Amino acid sequence: MPLPDSSATFFGLDAGTLRFLETHQVRAVTIPGRGWRDLGDAVLLFSAVETEPFFNRLVAVRWPSDAGSFDARLREACDLFKALERRPYVWAVPGLSEPDDLIARLAANGFVDQGGGFDMVLVREPGAVADRDLPDGAVLERWNRSTDAEIPARAEALARVIGESFDIPSARHSNLVREISLTLGRPDFHGSVITVDGEPVATGQRYTFEGASYLSSIGTRPGWRGRGFGSHITRVLAGDSRAEGVDLIYLGAYAENAAAIRLYERLGFAILGGQSADMLQALPK
16 A cells, blocks of 8 residues: 655645544544544543543544634533533644634633644655564564453553653553553554563554554653664554555654654654644633
């Protein structure tokens, strides 16, 4: 299958496919306790047990540009969040979200950008990768369709690597283990883990369904960085996706993580659209 055309606007992806990708990511992180709903002009992700805005947000927003209609739609959205007892939170992506000045309109209505990032899509074939590319003592493991007996130890290992890689507070460790445990048995979830002498030190994940792969949580524990583990895992995730016939392979990177963005660009990914703005309604003073 062909990869997206790197010479075309939005890499030749049509409006329907771009909205599919925004929705695909939300569906990938849906586990028991979280749900998603297509509202027609936006997609809602909601968690009944987690209050973090990341799990309670509107994405793929396509609202009217007329001032009156827009204001009415924004009020409806805010009322929905109020009913759910969550703060209104909207992911806005320049060039994709509508209206074009959505970020400015949200800011004028008391929303504050929490700091966004970039979606990146694979536009070149990933380089071949083999276990011999790893240093001595390092082994790559692929985890898919984990059994009930395997899940506890694997969830603990992934939570440890992800927690240390992304500076997640230790107070959230048990919740992270729970979330990963609910994910490991899914057929669409694939975890890649590098161990060194049996110690899990780096990981990355992909959610592959309906012809697309969302890559996430690519990280290395601080003491093992600088050995190419992140690059290796990214190529494995992308290469395995391509081997399954997937042509839409994408990931997200925080805007301030310039090193990761450069790495992904070297591996064949390109930035899709502009920098997202994570617009959270400010608390009243």
